[in-house]
Amino acid sequence: MHRRDLIKNVLIVAGGITVFSACHSPAGKPAVDHLPFTESDEETLRCLAEVIIPATETPGATALQLHVFAITLVRDCYAADEREKYLGGLHAFDTAVNVLYRKRFKDCLETEKAEVLEKMEEDEMGEAVGFFYNKTKSLIIKGYLSSAYVMSELNRYELVPGRFSGYHPVES
Amino acid sequence: MPDRTNKQQRTFDAIVIGSGISGGWAAKELTENGLKTLVLERGRDVKHNVDYPTTNMMPFEFAYRGELTNAVKEANPIASKCYAFREDAFHFFVKDKEHPYIQDKPFDWIRGYQVGGRSLLWARQTQRWSDFDFEGPARDGFAVDWPIRYRDLAPWYSHVERFAGIAGNRDGIPELPDGEFLPAYPLTAVEDYFADIVRKKFRNRYVISGRCAHLSKPAPIHFEQGRVKCMNRTLCQRGCPFGGYFSSNSTTLPWADRTGNMTLRPFSVVQEILYDQQAGRAGGVRVADAETGEVTDYFARIIFVNAGSLNTNLILLNSKSHRFPDGLGNDNGLLGKYIAFHNYSARMYAKYDGLKQYRTDGRTPTSGYIPRFRNVYRQETDFLRGYAATLYAGRVEYRDTKGFGKPLKHKLLKTELGPWQLGSNMMGETIPREQNRVYLDADAVDPWGIPQLRVDIDYDDNDEKMREDYFDQMAEMFEAAGFRDIGREKVDMAPGLDIHEMGGVRMGHDPRTSLLNQWNQLHHCKNVFVTDGACMTSTSTQNPSLTYMAITARAANHAVEELRRGDL
Numbered sequence: 001m002h003r004r005d006l007i008k009n010v011l012i013v014a015g016g017i018t019v020f021s022a023c024h025s026p027a028g029k030p031a032v033d034h035l036p037f038t039e040s041d042e043e044t045l046r047c048l049a050e051v052i053i054p055a056t057e058t059p060g061a062t063a064l065q066l067h068v069f070a071i072t073l074v075r076d077c078y079a080a081d082e083r084e085k086y087l088g089g090l091h092a093f094d095t096a097v098n099v100l101y102r103k104r105f106k107d108c109l110e111t112e113k114a115e116v117l118e119k120m121e122e123d124e125m126g127e128a129v130g131f132f133y134n135k136t137k138s139l140i141i142k143g144y145l146s147s148a149y150v151m152s153e154l155n156r157y158e159l160v161p162g163r164f165s166g167y168h169p170v171e172s
Numbered sequence: 173m174p175d176r177t178n179k180q181q182r183t184f185d186a187i188v189i190g191s192g193i194s195g196g197w198a199a200k201e202l203t204e205n206g207l208k209t210l211v212l213e214r215g216r217d218v219k220h221n222v223d224y225p226t227t228n229m230m231p232f233e234f235a236y237r238g239e240l241t242n243a244v245k246e247a248n249p250i251a252s253k254c255y256a257f258r259e260d261a262f263h264f265f266v267k268d269k270e271h272p273y274i275q276d277k278p279f280d281w282i283r284g285y286q287v288g289g290r291s292l293l294w295a296r297q298t299q300r301w302s303d304f305d306f307e308g309p310a311r312d313g314f315a316v317d318w319p320i321r322y323r324d325l326a327p328w329y330s331h332v333e334r335f336a337g338i339a340g341n342r343d344g345i346p347e348l349p350d351g352e353f354l355p356a357y358p359l360t361a362v363e364d365y366f367a368d369i370v371r372k373k374f375r376n377r378y379v380i381s382g383r384c385a386h387l388s389k390p391a392p393i394h395f396e397q398g399r400v401k402c403m404n405r406t407l408c409q410r411g412c413p414f415g416g417y418f419s420s421n422s423t424t425l426p427w428a429d430r431t432g433n434m435t436l437r438p439f440s441v442v443q444e445i446l447y448d449q450q451a452g453r454a455g456g457v458r459v460a461d462a463e464t465g466e467v468t469d470y471f472a473r474i475i476f477v478n479a480g481s482l483n484t485n486l487i488l489l490n491s492k493s494h495r496f497p498d499g500l501g502n503d504n505g506l507l508g509k510y511i512a513f514h515n516y517s518a519r520m521y522a523k524y525d526g527l528k529q530y531r532t533d534g535r536t537p538t539s540g541y542i543p544r545f546r547n548v549y550r551q552e553t554d555f556l557r558g559y560a561a562t563l564y565a566g567r568v569e570y571r572d573t574k575g576f577g578k579p580l581k582h583k584l585l586k587t588e589l590g591p592w593q594l595g596s597n598m599m600g601e602t603i604p605r606e607q608n609r610v611y612l613d614a615d616a617v618d619p620w621g622i623p624q625l626r627v628d629i630d631y632d633d634n635d636e637k638m639r640e641d642y643f644d645q646m647a648e649m650f651e652a653a654g655f656r657d658i659g660r661e662k663v664d665m666a667p668g669l670d671i672h673e674m675g676g677v678r679m680g681h682d683p684r685t686s687l688l689n690q691w692n693q694l695h696h697c698k699n700v701f702v703t704d705g706a707c708m709t710s711t712s713t714q715n716p717s718l719t720y721m722a723i724t725a726r727a728a729n730h731a732v733e734e735l736r737r738g739d740l
Contacts, residue, residue, distance in 0.1 A: 052576045076241040117576045148232040154585055161534040162403045166360030168533035
């Protein structure tokens with residue numbers, strides 16, 4: 001069989017500026033049947049996702065339920081050993097934050113959260129946390145870019161293009 | 173359903189086993205010629221459009237965004253190797269545990285048990301064979317001589333192309349004959365550039381727009397089928413709401429149904445073909461209901477076996493009688509032997525820094541295609557035969573994911589265009605060998621009481637040498653075009669994952685060395701026709717489905733003629 005599998009690469013370049021965003025705890029039960037994640041894990045992930053993709057003039061991670069997407073994929077799609085490694089990383093993250101600030105990530109000040117994210121961006125928090133952060137970030141980004149909101153409002157996905165050109169002019 | 177106690181109601185003019193790409197064609201041709209035809213399909217019914225549950229889903233409507241759960245992957249180590257076995261289409265694949273088989277050597281048997289079979293899932297590439305292919309075994313001394321030549325099949329290629337709808341250019345290449353084409357899909361700027369370099373710098377080498385079974389510009393016959401223009405979705409594996417590509421479901425089966433002559437019976441697992449010793453011919457088939465296990469016999473004057481290459485072998489091997497103790501038509505012991513496939517175990521990559529004023533827009537259902545150029549006019553290498561290759565080029569989009577927060581959110585919506593990236597897949601001919609075979613296990617049976625198939629198929633030295641030549645020749649062509657970062661990838665894949673398994677019931681002149689004659693009739697049981705991949709004497713390099721369609725239409729019309737003459 002033939003496949004036109006153009007590779008979508010991701011290029012990492014310099015950047016990244018601290019941003020301050022709220023992490024309000026929503027009322028009610030967790031949105032997913034979250035085992036093996038605890039409610040506390042889910043809250044940590046929700047807050048972390050909101051720092052990665054905050055609400056601005058457009059919806060952020062909490063509004064788009066990106067942490068639920070991340071949990072769903074880790075829970076259902078990861079192999080058992082990878083899932084264990086992820087959960088281990090999540091708990092290492094909790095511990096590391098507690099050592100730094102004597103509180104949980106969700107209770108950190110926005111400046112503290114940003115500080116932690118900066119450290120993880122620079123891979124300064126050890127291997128377990130680094131694994132957890134990189135996986136989480138890529139899941140949150142994937143969830144964001146493939147969310148109904150982004151695919152409908154910001155970056156429209158064409159289900160039915162009805163056309164093809166191999167000579168489309170590049171706008172400069 | 174007819175009353176099964178009444179034999180008359182279980183008697184038809186023709187029985188077709190299988191509703192996939194070749195079975196659909198048998199059904200169409202036979203019913204159009206007025207034959208009351210029973211089409212047996214082991215899987216469930218899949219009605220065009222009605223049974224394509226994911227076809228109009230947006231990416232975000234899939235819980236896993238296209239991925240499979242770990243449970244599905246772990247339960248299906250074989251099926252999940254197929255690139256199309258993903259969240260949007262895995263319901264059209266056989267799950268590993270549903271139909272066990274035994275691998276003497278690794279063989280990934282990818283199957284689709286439903287009405288339409290794998291015609292829902294195929295890659296839709298449709299290149300004709302030429303006499304360089306049909307004359308291969310005789311010229312190069314392997315397998316046996318094909319009992320047909322291009323001139324025998326050419327009118328039937330035209331017949332099926334007009335009906336199916338094939339997009340392509342009239343390229344004027346003797347190795348890859350032109351057909352009845354709808355307008356071709358355009359290549360990309362770099363695919364065209366590469367085609368130009370290859371034409372100028374290499375003799376008898378071409379890069380063309382891959383001919384494909386898509387309605388680029390439907391003809392009246394296609395509208396009559398209820399199909400409209402392909403809308404470039406490239407979500408074909410879900411089933412196409414436009415009927416933009418050819419499948420049994422969208423095309424041949426509805427057409428056959430409209431004649432009023434077709435009885436389609438899903439959930440019908442054929443255990444064996446029943447040989448009528450007195451009449452000296454096959455009398456019918458024995459069917460186990462896939463859900464209840466209830467066994468029923470059906471009868472007909474002719475039987476078309478289109479169960480899919482290996483399952484066709486399985487049915488014939490299991491059709492044992494006093495006359496044929498080793499399987500129907502198997503006097504020479506060659507049934508199940510000389511299985512071959514396509515060697516897909518190599519890919520190449522490159523980048524190109526030119527033509528940056530262009531990018532692609534929209535999506536295309538095909539790509540560039542490089543017809544076989546090795547050992548065509550004469551033997552050039554220390555391996556037999558050769559390979560075709562795909563060739564595709566597009567701009568890669570990069571996304572800066574550094575950082576977090578508002579700046580990241582802003583950056584994510586922008587992409588930067590990288591250089592053109594090229595890819596190519598090898599499609600190598602493999603040489604049918606007697607030791608590459610399938611046979612019945614002595615003990616293990618499947619859930620329907622049928623012996624399990626043992627598969628004993630492997631690559632050989634010829635395949636290894638061919639792969640090295642593909643790497644070298646493609647690299648030379650890439651270098652001539654000024655491409656950089658040329659990469660060679662050996663793909664670790666077992667036979668079978670090419671999904672082009674062929675042979676085991678090969679055609680030939682001589683009943684001592686082949687199973688089928690020039691009309692796809694079993695030499696020793698003339699009212700049984702085998703016209704799926706099992707009939708293939710050799711594999712050549714082209715994606716085989718178009719050839720199965722043409723062979724089927726030809727054989728079906730011959731069967732009708734013989735019936736009319738009273739010869740069957």
